Amino acid sequence: MKRVFNIGLLIFSIMFFVSCASGVPYTQLNPSLYPENPNNGRIFFYRPSALGAAIQPKIIMNGETIGTAISHGFFYLDRQPGDYEVVTSTEVKRKVSFVLDEGQTRYIRFNIGMGFFMGHVYGELVDSEEAMKEIEKCKYIPEEKRKS
């Protein structure tokens, strides 16, 4: 019985750590908070919690797949000013809509909520102060990893 428990614990631990981001820490990468082109805006995407780490939905912004919501991970994109909708799909589609202005930086945090068969990962618009405290503990997800 103890052996079964230990094996279960080992499998759970491996799944947990494999499911979390493993890139360069935010504090080491220290990315600019502002878009490279001042006519654009910058959007940070991050998922600070390890809860439901094995559930990693694709992130679709205005119809384009831009990455995956990986626990303890973050990435950012520069985009033209305009209206944006970010969708994550698990057993249902969840959406966050917002406006991006010229030179503005927005922060989208992915949380996990209760679902029927599995948790729902959904995006939320967050103030910069709150976001910075959380992103500092996250690791960068490079493009090849977040789109794989």
Next chain:
Amino acid sequence: MKTIKFVMVWFVIISSALFVACAFDLAHLKYAPTTLTECNEECPTFTLKEELVLNNLPCGYNRKLKENSEWKKVGATEFGDVYKSLNQCLTLECSNVFEAYLVLNGNDITGFYLPVEDGYVALKNPIKITKK
């Protein structure tokens, strides 16, 4: 024993069929379509004097408007003047999350404007704000 097994098997089959057939129920935010007329001339701003908690918003969520938060008029709809925050995020939330601007009539918040959806969500009761 055979009967119990038979009942259990059928219970699992019926339960599975029932759950698979049910769609997960999303809570939808109801809003009225509206059009924003942008303010081209001088667009006034104000600063909120004290923190304001907005209770009983759609789907039961609450939101806080921060003390000293700054709001700038971006235009008007038929429901009132529309103010966007310059230093805090404001969203309405059901199953989905929507960025929202305040709709004011004088010093009363009467509802919210959803800039991406071009929609208006009315408050049941207006909420008075105190400007600095």
